[in-house]
Amino acid sequence: xxxxxxxxxxxxxxxxxxxxxxxxxxxxxxxxxxxxxxxxxxxxxxxxxxxxxxxxxxxxxxxxxxxxxxxxxxxxxxxxxxxxxxxxxxxxxxxxxxxxxxxxxxxxxxxxxxxxxxxxxxxxxxxxxxxxxxxxxxxxxxxxxxxxxxxxxxxxxxxxxxxxxxxxxxxxxxxxxxxxxxxxxxxxxxxxxxxxxxxxxxxxxxxxxxxxxxxxxxxxxxxxxxxxxxxxxxxxxxxxxxxxxxxxxxxxxxxxxxxxxxxxxxxxxxxxxxxxxxxxxxxxxxxxxxxxxxxxxxxxxxxxxxxxxxxxxxxxxxxxxxxxxxxxxxxx
Numbered sequence: 374x375x376x377x378x379x380x381x382x383x384x385x386x387x388x389x390x391x392x393x394x395x396x397x398x399x400x401x402x403x404x405x406x407x408x409x410x411x412x413x414x415x416x417x418x419x420x421x422x423x424x425x426x427x428x429x430x431x432x433x434x435x436x437x438x439x440x441x442x443x444x445x446x447x448x449x450x451x452x453x454x455x456x457x458x459x460x461x462x463x464x465x466x467x468x469x470x471x472x473x474x475x476x477x478x479x480x481x482x483x484x485x486x487x488x489x490x491x492x493x494x495x496x497x498x499x500x501x502x503x504x505x506x507x508x509x510x511x512x513x514x515x516x517x518x519x520x521x522x523x524x525x526x527x528x529x530x531x532x533x534x535x536x537x538x539x540x541x542x543x544x545x546x547x548x549x550x551x552x553x554x555x556x557x558x559x560x561x562x563x564x565x566x567x568x569x570x571x572x573x574x575x576x577x578x579x580x581x582x583x584x585x586x587x588x589x590x591x592x593x594x595x596x597x598x599x600x601x602x603x604x605x606x607x608x609x610x611x612x613x614x615x616x617x618x619x620x621x622x623x624x625x626x627x628x629x630x631x632x633x634x635x636x637x638x639x640x641x642x643x644x645x646x647x648x649x650x651x652x653x654x655x656x657x658x659x660x661x662x663x664x665x666x667x668x669x670x671x672x673x674x675x676x677x678x679x680x681x682x683x684x685x686x687x688x689x690x691x692x693x694x695x696x697x698x699x700x701x702x703x704x705x
Contacts, residue, residue: 401432401609402429402432402433402434403432403433403434403607403609403610403613404434404436404610405433405434405435405436405456405457405607405610405611405614406436406438406454406455406456406457407435407436407437407438407455407456407457407458407614408438408439408446408449408454408455408457408458409437409438409439409440409446409458409459410439410440410441410442410443410446411439411441414563414654416437416439416638417625417635417638417639417654418618418621418622418625419435420437420634420635420638421621421624421625421631421634421635422435422617422618422620422621423435423437424634425621425624425631427617427620427621427624428613428614428617430617430620431613431614431616431617431620432610432612432613433609433610433613433614433617435614435617438454438455443460446458446459446460447460447464450475450598451473456603456607456610457597457598457599457603457614458597458598458599459480459595459596459597460477460595460596460598461515461594461595461596462477462593462670462674462697463515463677463685463686464598465477465596465598465696466674466686466687466692466693466696467686467687467688467689469693469694469695469696470687470688470689470693471687471688473600474600474601474695475598475599475601476598476599476600476601476604476695476696476697476698476699477596477597477598477696477698478596478597478598478615478697478698478701479593479596479659479666480593480595480596480597480618481593481594481595481596481654481657481658481659482580482592482593482594482657482658483562483563483594483653483654483656483657484516484562484578484579484580484594485509485510485514485516485559485560485562485565485578485579486559486560486562486565486575486576486577486578486579487506487520487557487558487559487575487576487577487578488550488557488558488559488560488565488568488569488573488574488575488576489556489557489574489576490550490553490572490573490574491572491573493556493557493574493576495556495557495576497528497576498520498523498524498527498528498530498532498576498577499524499529499530501524501530501532501535501536501556501557502530502535503535503536504557505536505537505539505554505555505557506532506536506537506538506539506555506556506557506558506559507538507539507540507541507546507549507550507555507557507558507559507560508538508539508540508541508546508558508559509540509541509543509546509558509559509560509561509564510559510561511540512533512540513681513684513685514559515579515594515677515685516559516578516579516582517559518677518680518681518685519582519583519586519676519680520532520559520577520579520582521533522582522586522676523577523582523586526586527585539555543560543561544564546558546560546564547560547564547567547568550568550573551568551571557576562653562657563650563653565578565653566646566649566652566653567641567642567649567650569649569653570642570643570645570646570648570649571642571645571646579594580592583673583676586676587672587673587676588669588672589665589669590661590665590669591659591661592666592669592670592673593666593670597614597615597618599611599698601695604698604700608700611700612700615700622658625651625654625655626655626658629651632647632651663701666697667692667697670692670696670697671691671692674686674691674692675691675692678690678691
């Protein structure tokens with residue numbers, strides 16, 4: 374019920390811009406090419422969208438273009454080989470700072486979590502001194518930087534210097550955690566969900582760390598990214614796609630049966646993992662007004678600039694104007 378209320382709140386905030394969802398397939402259907410990681414979780418939603426015809430019902434014909442890695446998808450967007458990808462707002466702001474016209478519409482607030490075994494004695498970040506910690510995403514991962522800053526502020530602990538830090542690919546770190554080679558692991562949300570299903574617990578998530586450091590609510594970690602110029606030339610395609618996105622999220626929130634065709638794609642190890650992956654996806658559906666979202670993102674950007682400087686965020690000291698798609702209604 375709580376998740377359904379969140380969906381309703383999000384829909385109310387966005388549909389004032391997009392208009393009501395179409396009741397019938399529009400006479401004109403706009404094509405849109407969406408580049409995604411070949412085995413990424415975004416495929417779950419896009420598969421449900423196209424399988425159920427929610428794209429055409431909202432005036433768009435979605436072509437899913439798979440890529441082997443994030444770098445390949447961003448290069449394809451820059452080259453005009455796709456119209457849209459999923460990326461984070463930090464990348465968008467950095468690109469805009471150099472003159473590009475990419476813009477961002479929230480997709481998910483799901484972020485990485487620092488996981489420990491259920492029987493771990495660690496109750497907070499101050500208990501991790503002298504431990505072996507796995508970190509996915511590298512030393513400049515946003516969640517890792519936020520968690521380090523929080524540990525230093527609240528517990529006087531420098532996690533990097535006080536521990537052995539192991540950087541690596543998410544699947545590898547997941548297995549090392551399961552075999553006991555790591556005392557804790559910061560991993561992406563879907564890997565954290567799999568660990569949760571196998572007996573791990575969350576010590577702290579990236580969202581919780583951000584809120585402890587000053588944000589008011591969850592900030593969308595990734596979003597649909599496209600060019601302002603594409604939105605200006607094809608407004609029906611963007612509005613239709615974002616409406617289809619809302620409709621698909623509504624379906625995947627309200628219907629357990631809608632997940633069954635996705636089960637093979639999800640590669641859930643067992644029923645427990647399958648159920649937790651669904652719940653964590655649902656938990657990550659954005660439900661805040663665009664204005665609140667942008668306000669918190671600006672605060673988070675300033676914090677990340679303070680922590681990581683230009684190496685992390687790029688040349689701008691503040692979130693670059695236009696990072697959030699103005700068609701959301703209350704963007705900058």
